[in-house]
Structure formats: structure tokens, C-alpha cells
Amino acid sequence: MAEFYSDEFIEEVRLNNDIVDVIGEYIKLEKRGSNYFGLCPFHNEKTPSFCVEPNKQYYHCFGCGQGGNVYSFVMYVENLDFLESLKLLAERANMQLPEMGSLLNKEKENLQKQLFQINLEAARVFYKSLFDSSNIVAQMYIKNRGLTKDVIKKFGIGYSNSNWDTLSTYLLQKGYTQEALLQSGLAIKGQNGKLHDRFRKRIMFPITNVRGNIIGFGGRVIDDSMPKYMNSPETLIYHKGKELYGLNIAKNTKQKRMLIVEGYMDVVSLHQSGIDNVVASLGTALTQMQGRVLKKYSEEVVISYDADSAGQAATMKGIDILNGIGCKVKVLSIPDGKDPDEFIKKNGPEKFKLLIEGAISLVEYKIRIARKQLNLEDMDSKIGFLNTVASILVKVENNVEREMYVNRISKEYSISVDSLNAEIYRLAEGNNKKQQYKLMTVKPKVIVKDSKKNEINRIIQNEMLIMAFICNENSVFQLIKERFKPEEFSDVNKATARVLYDRLTQNKGITAAELLNIIDSKYASVFTTEIQRAHSDGNVEAAVLDVFRRIELDKLELLRKQVSSISDNEGDVELLNQLLKEIRLKKKK
Numbered sequence: 402m403a404e405f406y407s408d409e410f411i412e413e414v415r416l417n418n419d420i421v422d423v424i425g426e427y428i429k430l431e432k433r434g435s436n437y438f439g440l441c442p443f444h445n446e447k448t449p450s451f452c453v454e455p456n457k458q459y460y461h462c463f464g465c466g467q468g469g470n471v472y473s474f475v476m477y478v479e480n481l482d483f484l485e486s487l488k489l490l491a492e493r494a495n496m497q498l499p500e501m502g503s504l505l506n507k508e509k510e511n512l513q514k515q516l517f518q519i520n521l522e523a524a525r526v527f528y529k530s531l532f533d534s535s536n537i538v539a540q541m542y543i544k545n546r547g548l549t550k551d552v553i554k555k556f557g558i559g560y561s562n563s564n565w566d567t568l569s570t571y572l573l574q575k576g577y578t579q580e581a582l583l584q585s586g587l588a589i590k591g592q593n594g595k596l597h598d599r600f601r602k603r604i605m606f607p608i609t610n611v612r613g614n615i616i617g618f619g620g621r622v623i624d625d626s627m628p629k630y631m632n633s634p635e636t637l638i639y640h641k642g643k644e645l646y647g648l649n650i651a652k653n654t655k656q657k658r659m660l661i662v663e664g665y666m667d668v669v670s671l672h673q674s675g676i677d678n679v680v681a682s683l684g685t686a687l688t689q690m691q692g693r694v695l696k697k698y699s700e701e702v703v704i705s706y707d708a709d710s711a712g713q714a715a716t717m718k719g720i721d722i723l724n725g726i727g728c729k730v731k732v733l734s735i736p737d738g739k740d741p742d743e744f745i746k747k748n749g750p751e752k753f754k755l756l757i758e759g760a761i762s763l764v765e766y767k768i769r770i771a772r773k774q775l776n777l778e779d780m781d782s783k784i785g786f787l788n789t790v791a792s793i794l795v796k797v798e799n800n801v802e803r804e805m806y807v808n809r810i811s812k813e814y815s816i817s818v819d820s821l822n823a824e825i826y827r828l829a830e831g832n833n834k835k836q837q838y839k840l841m842t843v844k845p846k847v848i849v850k851d852s853k854k855n856e857i858n859r860i861i862q863n864e865m866l867i868m869a870f871i872c873n874e875n876s877v878f879q880l881i882k883e884r885f886k887p888e889e890f891s892d893v894n895k896a897t898a899r900v901l902y903d904r905l906t907q908n909k910g911i912t913a914a915e916l917l918n919i920i921d922s923k924y925a926s927v928f929t930t931e932i933q934r935a936h937s938d939g940n941v942e943a944a945v946l947d948v949f950r951r952i953e954l955d956k957l958e959l960l961r962k963q964v965s966s967i968s969d970n971e972g973d974v975e976l977l978n979q980l981l982k983e984i985r986l987k988k989k990k
Contacts, residue, residue: 406487408918409612411487411918412915412918413496414487414490414491414494414496415458415470415471415472415914415915415918416690416693416694417490417494417690418471418490418493418494419455419458419689420453420455420458420459420460420471420474420914421437421453421455423471423474423475423490424437424439424453424460424471424474425437427442427474427478428440428442428451430453431449434798435454435455435456435727435798436452436453436454436455437452437453438450438451438452438453439451439453441462441464441465442478443462443465443467443477443478444462444465444467446464450462450463450464451463451464455725455726455727456726456727457727457912457913457914457932458470458471458912458914459913459929459932460473460474460929461926461929461930461932461933466926466930467926468925468926468928468929468930468932468933469917469922469925469926469929470914470917470918470925471490471914472486472487472490472917472918472922473925473926475489475490476922483922509637512581512584512637513637513638515577515581516581516584516585516636516637516638517614517616517638519577519581519582519585520585520587520614520615520616520618520638521615522575523568523572523585523587523615523618524557524559524605524607524615524618526567526568526571527559527561527568527605527607528557528558528559529559530559530560530561530562530567531543531553531558531559531560531604533562535562536560538623539560539604539623542604542623543558546666546670546742547670547673547746548669548670549673551673552669552673555650555672556606556607556647556650556668556669556672557607557609557615558604558605558606558607558669559605559607560605561600561602561603561605561620562601562602563601563602564598564601565597565598565601566595566596566597566598567598568587568588568598568600569582569587569588569597569598572587573596579596582596583596584636584637585636586599586617586634586635586636586639587599587600587618587633599631599633600618600620600631602622602623602624602626603620603621603623603631604620604621604622604623605618605619605620606618606619606620606621606646606665606669608632608633608639608644608646608683609649610644610648610649611648611652612649613649614638616633616636616638616639616644617632617633617638617639617641617644618632618633619632619633619646619665619683620632621665621666630664630665632683641683641684642683642688642690642691643688643690643694644683645661645680645681645682645691645694645695646665646668646680646681646682647668647672647679647680648680648694648698650672651678651679651680652698652908652909652910653677653908654677654678656678656699657699657700657701657876658678658699658700658701658702658703658757659678659679659695659698659701659702660676660678660679660680660702660703660705660733660757661679661681661682661687661695661702661703661705661719662679662680662681662705662706662740662741663681663682663705663706663707663712663715663740664681664740664742665681666742667679667681667740667741667742668680668681670741670742670745670746671741671742671745671750671753674745674749674750675750676750676753676754676757678699679741682719686715686718687704687715687718687719687722687723688722689722689725689726692719692722692723692725692728693726695728696723696726696727696728696912697912697915698910700729700874701728701729701730702723702728702729702730702731703730703731703732703733703757703760704716704719704720704723704730704731704732704733705732705733705735705741706719708734708735713770716732716766717767717770720732720763720766720767724763730763731760731761731762731763731766732760732762732763732765732766733757733760734761734766735756741753744756764793764794764797764802764806768790768793768806768810771786771789771793772786783814786814787810787814787816787821790810790821791821791824791825791828792828794806794807794821794825795825795828795829803825807821807822807825856956856958856959857891857959859951859955860952860956860959861891861893861894861927862927862930862931863948863951863952863955864890864893864894864898864952865894865924865927865928865931866931866934866935866948867881867885867945867948867949867952868894868897868898868916868928868931869913869931869932869934870945870948871901871905871911872901872911872912872913872915872916872932872935873913873932873935874941875905875910877941877945878902878905880942880945880946881945882902884949885949887901887902893921893924896919897916897919897920900916900919901916913928913932916928917929
């Protein structure tokens with residue numbers, strides 16, 4: 402169907418098309434709680450039952466059962482096949498969609514390959530230059546920063562010397578054209594028409610994408626010259642708003658949280674100290690695209706930016722972006738305004754790990770910032786602060802969490818619980834937050850309409866439920882893979898299960914919306930229903946094991962019916978009795 406396009410490209414198109422924005426172009430959506438609701442475009446209704454979940458990037462209609470991701474929606478609403486919907490969404494996101502056999506596409510593909518090769522050659526030149534005897538100053542800088550040879554090699558750290566055209570001359574001699582060097586961003590054309598190197602006299606940090614390709618560089622000066630940091634410009638292969646420094650290594654962490662810091666050196670230093678779940682945004686401003694990538698690889702994101710005003714503004718923006726896309730987000734404040742590298746050098750990695758464990762929630766951080774900005778000795782400022790607190794707490798949807806904050810703040814600032822709650826209630830009423838939307842019970846969608854095939858329906862749906870559990874919480878895969886192999890799935894789910902298992906075996910995260918790219922479109926609604934069901938407030942492992950048990954029972958029941966229909970001799974009767982005994986035993990468990 403879309404074999405010409407890689408899974409990575411298909412997923413990148415999906416990530417660039419927020420489902421709320423896309424569906425909002427077709428129907429009117431109203432936010433209720435964390436989700437959006439509107440009248441279903443797939444059946445007639447007067448009361449909105451069509452739900453869009455921005456956190457998980459899928460939709461589900463509680464009336465007709467239709468559901469899926471952004472591809473599914475466009476396919477059904479526009480009556481397109483998958484390839485056509487891919488083209489439409491790629492164009493919407495201003496992404497170049499190559500046509501098969503296109504000469505222009507082949508030229509672009511060749512240039513892309515050249516840029517990867519040029520960056521790899523450059524990284525080798527920089528790495529070798531760092532250890533050259535003529536670059537003692539760079540070596541002393543690295544030594545003073547405490548970097549080991551192992552971490553230098555791990556991140557490919559290098560040095561661009563002070564000459565004007567060392568790299569450009571080398572790459573031209575290797576056979577690369579001037580145009581290719583300019584396209585890579587590593588060279589700049591001077592007024593005399595000759596090329597000179599963009600990076601000179603800087604410690605060089607190769608920026609690598611999750612697939613292991615070097616796509617750009619960051620360079621840091623080793624003296625007091627400005628700018629302190631210089632990054633590669635946007636190129637055909639490098640888009641700073643989509644990439645995270647160190648993610649190619651951090652994605653393999655066993656931690657369930659990801660720490661995001663400002664600088665390259667912070668990432669390197671933390672990894673050297675054994676903290677491997679850390680990345681840096683390329684510039685302090687975190688983008689929504691980077692946020693979605695972080696959400697894909699972690700269950701919680703901890704922001705650790707500088708304590709200065711620019712760092713606080715970046716932290717606040719990052720919090721709102723991550724919270725808006727459904728990330729569990731916390732903020733790490735380092736004592737005395739130090740950066741992670743400085744703190745670890747003085748206090749050691751174990752104390753830094755304790756700081757991470759003590760990271761505060763986004764609500765706590767916003768309250769602290771509001772507190773610092775006001776003089777609470779002044780009555781008007783105190784009133785302003787408490788009004789600000791109420792505006793923060795009104796957005797907390799968990800009533801228990803909100804009550805805990807209200808009780809603590811009322812004691813700390815000598816204000817009654819009733820007064821603070823009244824202000825929160827007033828704001829909630831003004832924002833229509835009081836209105837509750839009662840969801841209909843999620844009912845499994847019929848796959849096979851033959852009444853004799855109830856077990857088949859349940860087996861297929863419970864297998865999808867297993868896959869949904871894995872997508873919602875990738876860590877459950879370790880429990881599931883030992884009990885249920887891909888080849889044990891039914892024919893409807895086998896191919897999807899293989900893709901899912903392959904991705905997670907390779908330590909690549911996967912979300913439910915991403916898996917919907919793979920599932921046959923006619924089963925997308927069924928799978929979306931199972932995603933809705935794959936939520937357990939208690940023990941997730943127990944919930945998964947219960948689904949396994951139901952699958953086993955349905956398989957036995959199906960086999961019992963098959964044997965019963967052909968039982969013509971004593972041998973078959975004995976087999977039937979044995980199966981009945983097994984079913985009774987499993988039902989007792």
C-alpha cells in the first residue's frame with residue numbers, strides 16, 4: 402500500500418499533523434476536560450459523542466464505534482486510501498512527498514545521502530583534530546571539563562581548528578562539490594567566491610538522529626569569544642525543532658523518565674556520570690514536535706533549565722507544551738543556580754540523582770515562580786498571588802491533588818480553604834470547567850457477525866487489547882513477550898503483532914497512534930475501542946494476565962465446539978471430556 406515510504410516517514414507525517422487541528426478543520430470541537438468532543442461526521446446524532454484525545458492522538462465515537470488515528474480519519478472522511486491520505490497530510494504539513502520514479506526525488510535522495518556522508522566525514526576530521534598535537538589548548542579545555550576518552554568517543558566529540566578552510570579543502574579533495582558543502586551548512590562562501598569553514602576554534606558536538614545518522618553540529622568556543630555556541634543551520638536533513646541532542650543514546654535507557662537540559666556539555670557530563678536518560682533541546686525553546694518525541698520514549702519528563710530569567714521562561718513554555726500533549730512533567734531546580742555539570746563536579750552523581758527524584762510538579766513550580774515575583778508583605782500583592790494560585794489550581798483536574806494543594810496553601814498563607822475553593826469555583830464556572838460530559842460505556846465492536854463466532858470476536862479483540870496495553874505502557878512488553886508469541890496471534894493481528902514485537906525488541910518505543918499506522922484500516926475502529934478499554938487504575942500486570950486467561954478460555958471453548966460438532970466415536974468423546982475438564986479448571990483460576 403505505502404511500501405515505497407519508510408515507517409519513519411509515515412510516522413513523521415503523523416507527528417506533524419496534530420489530530421485535534423486536523424479534525425477541527427472538518428467538525429466543530431469543544432474542549433471538555435482533557436479531550437475534545439463534537440458531532441460525529443460518520444453518523445447522524447444530536448448529542449456529541451465523537452471524542453478526540455490529544456494526549457494519545459486518536460479519536461473514538463461512542464455512538465457508532467468509529468475510531469482511529471489521523472490517517473484513519475482522513476481516509477474515512479475524504480473517502481481516500483492510505484496512500485492518498487498520506488499525500489494529503491504530507492502536503493498539509495508542507496512536507497516534500499516524493500513521487501515514485503521522479504527525477505527530482507532521486508536528486509533530492511542523492512543529496513540527502515551526500516549530506517549524511519559529508520557530516521560523517523566532518524565528524525571524523527573534528528575527532529582526529531582534537532587529538533592532534535597542535536591543538537593543546539582544546540585538549541586542556543577537555544581535560545579541565547573532566548571528560549574521559551570513553552565519553553569523548555561515545556559522543557564523537559571533536560575540535561575545529563582555527564584555520565579558515567581546513568574542513569572545506571579536505572571535503573573538496575574527497576570529491577564533494579561546493580554546492581553540497583554549502584547545502585550541508587559546514588561551509589560558507591566568502592566575498593571572493595571561495596569557501597571557508599563555518600566552525601573554527603570550537604569544541605564540536607555531532608548531532609545524531611535516532612537512526613544513528615549525523616545530521617548537524619554544535620560548536621562551543623574554548624575562550625571568551627562570542628557567540629558562545631554556534632549550531633548548524635537548517636538543512637535538508639537537519640531541523641532543530643524536531644531533534645534532541647543525545648536521544649540516539651538516551652532512547653536505550655531503562656529509566657521510565659527522561660531528563661531534558663540546555664547544553665551539550667550537560668548531556669555529556671551526565672552520561673559520563675552514569676545518568677543515561679538525558680537529552681538537550683537544541684536551543685532552550687522546546688517545541689511541540691520535540692515534546693511528542695519525548696513522550697514516545699518516556700513516561701515522565703523532567704525539565705532542568707537554567708535558573709535565570711531566560712531559563713525560567715523556557716521552562717514555563719516547556720511545561721505548557723509537554724502538559725498540553727499529555728506528558729507527565731516535573732521541574733528540577735539545582736541549588737545555587739548551578740548547571741548539572743557544575744553540580745555533579747562538586748557533589749557527585751548520587752546527589753544529583755536525589756535531586757531528580759525530588760523534582761517538583763508543574764503546579765508546584767508555577768506557584769513557586771508566582772511567589773518569587775511578588776512581595777507578600779503587601780496586601781494587594783498577596784491577593785494577586787492567591788488569585789494567581791487559584792488560576793493555576795483550576796486547571797488541576799484531579800480533585801484529590803487539587804485539595805492537597807488548597808489545604809497546604811491555605812495553611813501557609815493564612816487563608817481559609819473555603820475562600821480559596823470559592824475563587825477556584827468562580828474561575829471554573831467562568832471557563833465552563835464545571836460542565837461534566839458523561840461518556841457512554843465503551844462496547845466492543847463486532848468483527849465477525851456470525852453468532853457462532855463469538856469466541857473468535859473476543860479472541861481478536863482481546864489480542865488487540867493486549868497490544869493496546871503494550872502501547873499504553875511499553876514496559877508491560879517484558880511480561881507479555883514471555884507468555885504470548887507473535888505467531889500465536891490470530892491471522893487478523895499476526896502481522897501487526899510482529900511489527901510491535903520487533904520494534905520493542907529493538908528498544909524502540911511505540912504508541913497506540915503509531916500502531917494505528919500499521920493496522921488494516923477496516924480494523925482501526927476495533928483497535929481504538931480496545932485502546933479505550935486498556936486502562937487499569939490498579940495493577941496493570943494483573944489486568945494483562947486476566948486478558949490472557951480470557952483468551953485461553955475462548956480458545957478452549959472454540960475447540961470444544963469444534964470437537965463437539967464432529968464427535969462420532971468414543972475417542973472424540975474422551976477428548977471432549979478432557980477439554981471440558983480443562984475449561985472448568987481454568988474458570989476456577
